[in-house]
Amino acid sequence: xxxxxxxxxxxxxxxxxxxxxxxxxxxxxxxxxxxxxxxxxxxxxxxxxxxxxxxxxxxxxxxxxxxxxxxxxxxxxxxxxxxxxxxxxxxxxxxxxxxxxxxxxxxxxxxxxxxxxxxxxxxxxxxxxxxxxxxxxxxxxxxxxxxxxxxxxxxxxxxxxxxxxxxxxxxxxxxxxxxxxxxxxxxxxxxxxxxxxxxxx
DNA sequence: CAAACGATTTTCT
DNA sequence: GAAAATCGTTTGG
Numbered sequence: 001x002x003x004x005x006x007x008x009x010x011x012x013x014x015x016x017x018x019x020x021x022x023x024x025x026x027x028x029x030x031x032x033x034x035x036x037x038x039x040x041x042x043x044x045x046x047x048x049x050x051x052x053x054x055x056x057x058x059x060x061x062x063x064x065x066x067x068x069x070x071x072x073x074x075x076x077x078x079x080x081x082x083x084x085x086x087x088x089x090x091x092x093x094x095x096x097x098x099x100x101x102x103x104x105x106x107x108x109x110x111x112x113x114x115x116x117x118x119x120x121x122x123x124x125x126x127x128x129x130x131x132x133x134x135x136x137x138x139x140x141x142x143x144x145x146x147x148x149x150x151x152x153x154x155x156x157x158x159x160x161x162x163x164x165x166x167x168x169x170x171x172x173x174x175x176x177x178x179x180x181x182x183x184x185x186x187x188x189x190x191x192x193x194x195x196x197x198x199x200x201x
Numbered sequence: 202c203a204a205a206c207g208a209t210t211t212t213c214t
Numbered sequence: 215g216a217a218a219a220t221c222g223t224t225t226g227g
Contacts, residue, residue: 042208044208051208052208053208060223060224061223061224062222062223062224063223076208076222076223077207077220077221077222077223078207078208078209079206079207079209079210079219079220079221080206080207080219080220080221080222081209081210081211081219081220081221082207082208082209082210084208084209086208099208101208124210128209128210129208129209130209130210131209131210140222171208172208172209173207173208173209174208176207177208
């Protein structure tokens, strides 16, 4: 079943980040369908989180979509090269978001390989937010789209992830956030080979 | 209007 | 292990 808007509009972004593990992200761009199970996420808790683009209530053209009602996509360009895919959560004017960092490919592996210019399935195909977005065909132009299709949606296929297999860790690449960099806002599935390595982890 | 920067990945040494 | 790639967004003049 496709996750309803009510899944995203709840207030606890950390809780939602955990629950997204094991859900399936499905995209259909250029008539090509790809899907993968989410194995790694990071929560960004809006105005009080220095690592978030919206910290301190910052509001610009880019971050405006984070202030929207939960359940839309926020994609932004990092280092001029990488498209990073986020899910906006919480209610309007509360800019919470969850970065999807890695998936385990389930459908359309051949399409992902072609988009990534690779020959065979390897964890590096979708481990890491930039790589994953490329594999799924995610582009910054889909920012603001509803996560209920037709181009992109997340569904529950009833994969059960035991809570003891969910690992909480610090986020990647946010050292500049000072004290908020140590918060355990990164979640991943223990032992899954498609979880990104991060920088020093 | 010009300049600096980054929630990363790849490539070269 | 270090450095480059590369451009939209943000910030300063």
